[in-house]
Amino acid sequence: MATVVALAGIGWAVGADLRSPADQLAARRPPKPSLVTALVERRKLTSTVTVNGTLTYGSPLPVTLAGTVGVTGATGGGGTGGGGGTPQRVTKAPQTGPIREGDVLMQVNGRPVFVFRGRLPMYRPLVPGTEGDDVRQLQRALRREGVRVPVSGVFDQATVTAVKRWYAKRGYQAQEPDMEARKNLQTYRETVRNRQAELAEARKALEEGLDVQPLKLRLDNARRDLRSAERALREALRQDMTLDQVAKLTSLRQAVRTAEEAVLAAEKELNEAREQNNNTPPPSPTPSGTPSGTPPPPEPPLPTPTPSRSTDTRLLEMKLANARQTLSEARKAVDDHFEQVRDEQDKRLEELRKAVRTAKEAEATAKQSLRRAREVSPLRMKVSNSAAGLADARDMLAEFLKTYGVSVPAGEVVFLPTLPARIDKAEGKPGDTIESKVATVTSSAFAITGSVEAKEAKLLRRNQKATMETLDGTLLPARLTATGEAARVTSEDKKKDTPDTGSVPVLLTPDTAKGLKALVGSSLTVRISVGSTEGEVLSVPVAAVVTSADGRPRVRVALDGDRTREVEVRTGLTADGNVEITPVQAGTVKEGDRVVVSDA
Numbered sequence: 001m002a003t004v005v006a007l008a009g010i011g012w013a014v015g016a017d018l019r020s021p022a023d024q025l026a027a028r029r030p031p032k033p034s035l036v037t038a039l040v041e042r043r044k045l046t047s048t049v050t051v052n053g054t055l056t057y058g059s060p061l062p063v064t065l066a067g068t069v070g071v072t073g074a075t076g077g078g079g080t081g082g083g084g085g086t087p088q089r090v091t092k093a094p095q096t097g098p099i100r101e102g103d104v105l106m107q108v109n110g111r112p113v114f115v116f117r118g119r120l121p122m123y124r125p126l127v128p129g130t131e132g133d134d135v136r137q138l139q140r141a142l143r144r145e146g147v148r149v150p151v152s153g154v155f156d157q158a159t160v161t162a163v164k165r166w167y168a169k170r171g172y173q174a175q176e177p178d179m180e181a182r183k184n185l186q187t188y189r190e191t192v193r194n195r196q197a198e199l200a201e202a203r204k205a206l207e208e209g210l211d212v213q214p215l216k217l218r219l220d221n222a223r224r225d226l227r228s229a230e231r232a233l234r235e236a237l238r239q240d241m242t243l244d245q246v247a248k249l250t251s252l253r254q255a256v257r258t259a260e261e262a263v264l265a266a267e268k269e270l271n272e273a274r275e276q277n278n279n280t281p282p283p284s285p286t287p288s289g290t291p292s293g294t295p296p297p298p299e300p301p302l303p304t305p306t307p308s309r310s311t312d313t314r315l316l317e318m319k320l321a322n323a324r325q326t327l328s329e330a331r332k333a334v335d336d337h338f339e340q341v342r343d344e345q346d347k348r349l350e351e352l353r354k355a356v357r358t359a360k361e362a363e364a365t366a367k368q369s370l371r372r373a374r375e376v377s378p379l380r381m382k383v384s385n386s387a388a389g390l391a392d393a394r395d396m397l398a399e400f401l402k403t404y405g406v407s408v409p410a411g412e413v414v415f416l417p418t419l420p421a422r423i424d425k426a427e428g429k430p431g432d433t434i435e436s437k438v439a440t441v442t443s444s445a446f447a448i449t450g451s452v453e454a455k456e457a458k459l460l461r462r463n464q465k466a467t468m469e470t471l472d473g474t475l476l477p478a479r480l481t482a483t484g485e486a487a488r489v490t491s492e493d494k495k496k497d498t499p500d501t502g503s504v505p506v507l508l509t510p511d512t513a514k515g516l517k518a519l520v521g522s523s524l525t526v527r528i529s530v531g532s533t534e535g536e537v538l539s540v541p542v543a544a545v546v547t548s549a550d551g552r553p554r555v556r557v558a559l560d561g562d563r564t565r566e567v568e569v570r571t572g573l574t575a576d577g578n579v580e581i582t583p584v585q586a587g588t589v590k591e592g593d594r595v596v597v598s599d600a
Contacts, residue, residue: 053450057442067410069108116141118415195390219366226359259327266320457504
């Protein structure tokens with residue numbers, strides 16, 4: 001019995017293990033899909049842009065010399081170029097390390113190159129008479145170094161003295177003209193004197209030229225005639241009457257006095273006659289004694305008429321009237337004479353003024369004729385050529401004097417915008433010929449250079465906070481200084497014609513310099529904070545947020561089993577693959593819930 005049971009068990013087991021091909025295929029099917037979920041967390045989100053950068057010294061600046069260091073004798077006090085062919089050779093190269101105002105950057109042909117603080121670069125030699133902001137900048141630098149000099153902006157004698165003191169203080173001699181330059185100055189001055197003598201001789205020959213002598217005589221005569229006419233006019237203006245007019249006036253006034261005397265005499269005679277007539281007695285009466293009634297005796301015959309004793313005044317009255325008429329005529333003659341004198345004076349003055357005008361016209365005509373004759377004269381051409389030669393000689397002398405005297409050659413001073421600084425790299429060694437850049441200087445501050453993608457660069461703003469991580473994991477604070485072209489730290493970087501790779505340069509500045517000196521040149525990872533939430537917020541993976549057909553974002557909250565519930569949310573800051581969410585209906589999503597990321 002037991003044996004049967006055992007055999008039956010073995011047969012069952014073997015039968016159970018035996019499956020048909022269809023059963024085996026069904027057994028290999030994948031399990032029923034399940035949901036992939038993520039936890040809803042409450043935390044603070046911070047969005048960053050990562051930069052892989054290099055730590056360097058900040059504000060690198062290439063240093064070049066603006067011109068010749070010293071002179072070679074071909075010019076006066078600081079020419080340009082190679083100085084007549086002598087090469088500009090380094091005799092003491094720049095040394096890496098700190099550099100301060102007033103230091104000697106290097107030596108070229110044994111001459112110093114000084115470093116001063118100033119924003120205006122050296123661009124020309126400073127020679128006596130030079131004016132400008134560069135001169136003023138040098139004067140301020142000398143004052144900072146203890147050399148007394150007025151800040152006038154003019155390279156005057158006081159500045160020359162200050163420059164000589166400064167060079168002597170540093171163990172050098174200020175640049176002065178050499179023997180060849182002095183000989184050149186003497187040659188230029190002698191040329192000017194010779195041109196002056198030639199011009200004077202040509203002018204004298206022109207003045208004495210026979211071809212214009214008749215015209216000169218004509219001009220002299222015209223000037224004499226003009227002087228005579230002007231003198232005659234002045235005398236006429238001072239003289240009221242001529243001698244003849246004065247004599248005639250005297251005669252007329254004498255006639256008036258004679259007529260006045262005749263009137264007085266006639267009046268006197270008439271008055272006497274009238275007075276006599278008034279005093280003559282009447283005729284005697286008839287004699288008495290003739291008896292009345294007696295007829296008168298017969299009248300005797302008429303006697304011969306005899307003059308009456310009363311004077312007849314009619315003749316005297318006529319005489320007085322004639323005398324008065326004569327006086328009136330005499331007075332009128334005087335008035336007529338004055339009127340005639342005025343008319344004659346006006347006429348004479350007009351004639352004299354006309355004579356003056358005519359003389360002036362004659363003088364102007366003679367002067368113009370003489371000038372035209374001189375212009376076309378061969379001697380005139382000689383004068384013109386001599387004057388041009390003198391002007392050229394003076395210009396050459398003035399141009400030479402611009403570089404003559406104690407000067408500061410353009411290559412012997414370098415102005416840097418900030419000092420002290422640091423020589424980061426020297427471009428030459430003793431014996432090398434200077435061609436372009438001689439050194440690179442930087443500030444003592446540190447900087448981090450790198451680049452980001454163009455789309456990330458749009459999120460960056462100046463002064464954004466950043467965290468830089470060293471190779472040993474140390475975290476140090478930093479700030480974003482610049483992006484784009486402004487972030488290119490050297491002129492070489494700006495001149496590079498790099499292909500457009502979609503990257504944008506960035507420049508950051510560490511907030512602290514402690515411990516960074518040993519890290520210069522090493523790579524750093526910097527994370528720039530471009531945004532953060534004010535505090536802890538609900539966050540889910542970005543993949544958990546979906547946009548439904550109505551365009552509104554939603555999350556699917558996992559329930560028991562495979563059930564889910566869609567919840568409408570508002571999204572906020574995205575950082576490190578997570579996104580801030582706020583449920584439209586409060587409480588529908590809370591910390592600890594799980595949301596669907598994908599369907600497995």
